Amino acid sequence: AQSVTQPDIHITVSEGASLELRCNYSYGATPYLFWYVQSPGQGLQLLLKYFSGDTLVQGIKGFEAEFKRSQSSFNLRKPSVHWSDAAEYFCAVGLPNTGNQFYFGTGTSLTVIP
Amino acid sequence: NAGVTQTPKFQVLKTGQSMTLQCAQDMNHEYMSWYRQDPGMGLRLIHYSVGAGITDQGEVPNGYNVSRSTTEDFPLRLLSAAPSQTSVYFCASSYEPGYEQFFGPGTRLTVL
Numbered sequence: 001a002q003s004v005t006q007p008d009i010h011i012t013v014s015e016g017a018s019l020e021l022r023c024n025y026s027y028g029a030t031p032y033l034f035w036y037v038q039s040p041g042q043g044l045q046l047l048l049k050y051f052s053g054d055t056l057v058q059g060i061k062g063f064e065a066e067f068k069r070s071q072s073s074f075n076l077r078k079p080s081v082h083w084s085d086a087a088e089y090f091c092a093v094g095l096p097n098t099g100n101q102f103y104f105g106t107g108t109s110l111t112v113i114p
Numbered sequence: 115n116a117g118v119t120q121t122p123k124f125q126v127l128k129t130g131q132s133m134t135l136q137c138a139q140d141m142n143h144e145y146m147s148w149y150r151q152d153p154g155m156g157l158r159l160i161h162y163s164v165g166a167g168i169t170d171q172g173e174v175p176n177g178y179n180v181s182r183s184t185t186e187d188f189p190l191r192l193l194s195a196a197p198s199q200t201s202v203y204f205c206a207s208s209y210e211p212g213y214e215q216f217f218g219p220g221t222r223l224t225v226l
Contacts, residue, residue: 090156094208094213096210
């Protein structure tokens with residue numbers, strides 16, 4: 001079955017520590033890949049996206065993600081987490097040849113401790 | 115540009131009532147979608163549209179109707195609300211299918 005998997009429901013890191021959020025997808029071809037962030041009570045903001053080309057993509061707020069085709073993964077990283085990064089993070093895939101279908105993982109909640 | 119706008123922000127309904135969630139975008143995007151967000155389930159696609167007059171079902175379409183008479187507007191109708199439809203609803207638009215989705219601020223709906 002087609003799916004987007006974020007295996008970590010909740011992660012806690014100390015401020016200043018590094019962060020990696022995992023995302024795996026299961027689709028026939030390489031879809032478009034995205035990471036969104038949602039602060040409490042807010043809408044979704046795009047952090048970064050991958051369509052093709054360089055497999056390491058840079059986003060806003062110091063985030064980056066690496067696409068690994070062999071692992072069907074698109075993990076999000078940040079070298080040094082700030083308290084303001086506490087939020088819910090969603091990985092998503094877009095399927096351009098199926099209308100406008102776009103699918104999200106179940107999200108990873110990030111807590112940052114001082 | 116206002117981007118994607120949604121009204122209302124909050125709504126409480128009784129079981130069996132009907133209502134329409136409004137969504138509009140001013141970016142001239144052909145592609146628009148509705149999602150619902152429930153705890154632990156991420157966002158799930160309800161319906162989407164690839165242009166005026168063209169709509170299709172997503173993952174969880176039951177209990178919802180949509181229409182697309184203009185490029186700008188994509189309302190979502192609940193014909194007979196049920197408690198299972200208690201959720202946060204997001205409208206989104208994009209300029210190409212499968213591309214980055216631009217989201218509205220959401221509507222928090224409670225069905226009693």
